[in-house]
Amino acid sequence: MSMMHDITAGLASKKHKRKGRGESSGKGKTCGRGTKAAHGGDVAWKPLHEGGQTPLHRRLPKRGFSNDRWENPNYIVNIGELDCLEAGATVDAASLAKSGLIQDTKLPVKILGGGTLSKKLTIKADWYTKSALARIAELGGEALTAKGAKFELPKPKTKFVKRPDKAKPAAAAKPEPAAEGEKK
Numbered sequence: 028m029s030m031m032h033d034i035t036a037g038l039a040s041k042k043h044k045r046k047g048r049g050e051s052s053g054k055g056k057t058c059g060r061g062t063k064a065a066h067g068g069d070v071a072w073k074p075l076h077e078g079g080q081t082p083l084h085r086r087l088p089k090r091g092f093s094n095d096r097w098e099n100p101n102y103i104v105n106i107g108e109l110d111c112l113e114a115g116a117t118v119d120a121a122s123l124a125k126s127g128l129i130q131d132t133k134l135p136v137k138i139l140g141g142g143t144l145s146k147k148l149t150i151k152a153d154w155y156t157k158s159a160l161a162r163i164a165e166l167g168g169e170a171l172t173a174k175g176a177k178f179e180l181p182k183p184k185t186k187f188v189k190r191p192d193k194a195k196p197a198a199a200a201k202p203e204p205a206a207e208g209e210k211k
Contacts (some may be wrong), residue, residue: 101154102129106162107142114146120173135173151175 046058060067065078075082102120108128112118120132129136138150140158149169155178163170170178 100134101137102134103137103139104128104152105139105141106144106159109138109148109150110142110144110146112146112148115148117149117151119151138170152178155180 044054045052046054047056049055057067065076066072075084077083102123104123109118112122112126116122120129120136123129123136124132135153137154138152138156138159140156140162144162144166147166147168148163149171150163151171151173153173155163155170157180160170160178160180172178
């Protein structure tokens with residue numbers, strides 16, 4: 028005999044109950060499931076279903092607010108971190124990823140004015156702060172958009188100024204009543 032037979036010979040096995048094979052089998056018709064209930068038919072049990080009772084996720088209140096829908100993620104790089112690059116280099120997302128300052132080139136890059144920069148660089152990024160632009164310009168470098176055009180901050184929005192009311196016309200002089208002796 029094979030070794031497999033020796034291993035499985037001592038294992039007990041329960042005989043499979045044949046269901047739905049006629050009334051006299053004891054498990055015919057409804058196969059032991061009862062009649063007309065949640066488990067009776069061929070319907071799969073819904074996850075989180077609590078048998079008609081108000082489910083837990085509807086009994087608990089909603090809490091908090093999420094800004095995920097309006098999030099605008101960027102890779103943030105401070106001017107001081109660019110000082111490790113060689114002078115006169117063109118810095119873009121690919122070179123930042125290569126130097127390890129950002130993870131990859133999937134998100135836009137935003138340059139902030141933190142730290143000190145001592146080298147003239149040509150930087151290609153999606154956005155700059157005012158202080159970053161000022162520091163790049165001080166050293167004679169260039170701030171370009173990711174496409175290569177010169178970067179300019181948008182014009183500040185003007186506050187709404189209410190127009191003055193139009194000058195109301197002077198009240199029309201009413202004709203004075205004629206004197207008693209005058210004819211019209």
